[in-house]
Amino acid sequence: MSSPLLQIPKSVSLNPSFRRFVSRVNDSVQRTLACRRPWLELLDFDTFSRPLSFSDATSRVRKNVSYFRVNYLALLSGVLAFSLLSHPFSLISLSLLISAWLFLYFFKPPEQPLILFTRTFSNHETLALLLLVTIIMLFFTSVGSLLISTTLLGGVIICIHGAFRDPVDLFIESQDEVSSTGFFSIANGASIRSATAAVRDVAALV
Incomplete structure (x- = not known):
């Protein structure tokens, strides 16, 4: 019997780092x-008003982003x-990547x-292959342009809402409420070690 074209290690799904990563993502999202x-409160139209100036608009955006982050x-994720x-092609391609x-x-x-x-x-060759596939997919297909245009559209929507919603009734809490305990904490642990290893491998390739 011929060997399969692509052999994915069976132990990946049982890897403790992978299980910790999944658990950390789930806890952080919650x-x-x-x-x-x-x-x-986000859609309270009684709080909407025209900003007095550009500086007033930027100040509103900054306060609203801090409060409604x-x-x-x-x-942005919904958009x-x-x-x-x-x-569907971009969704499948990005999921596979x-x-x-x-x-x-x-x-x-x-x-x-x-x-x-x-x-x-080898690990270095695997990294080089993944980097090549990523560059091709992001710069030579519709996936990259779709991600950029969608992110810009979401940013425009957020800026418009933040500029026209008067934050005078908001209580701005400390900036580290989410950054220390929220979604971005999934970068700790195994994922940080893996990213560090990837950087070292990239440097070795260069």
Whole structure:
């Protein structure tokens, strides 16, 4: 019987780092969503007014982003999700790309090389291949332009809302409420170590 073209290590899904990563993502998302503001407060039209000047608008945006940061993040994620669902090819391509990075590099045991078309790839070669595929997908397909345009659209929506909502009734809390305990804390632990290893490998390739 011929060997498969691509052999993904079976131990990836059982890798403790991968399980900790999934658990950390789940816990962080739940903590972040628990910090969101009421959506009715976000959409209270009685608080909307025209900014007096450009500096007033930027000040409003800064205060509203600080207060509604979780709601804005959810809004941006929703716009991105809707855009990807409207473009199945980009959604599938991006999902495959993220899965390839996770399962073939970040959470693959270092002692298990990647086997593709009966050829064995070292970690450096796997990284180079993933970087090449990522560059091609982001710069030579519609995936990159879709992500950029969708992010800009979400940013415009957030800026318009932040500029026209008067934050005089808001109580601005400390900036580190979410950053220390929320979604971005998933970068700790195994994911940081994997990213550090990736940087070292990139430097070695260069």
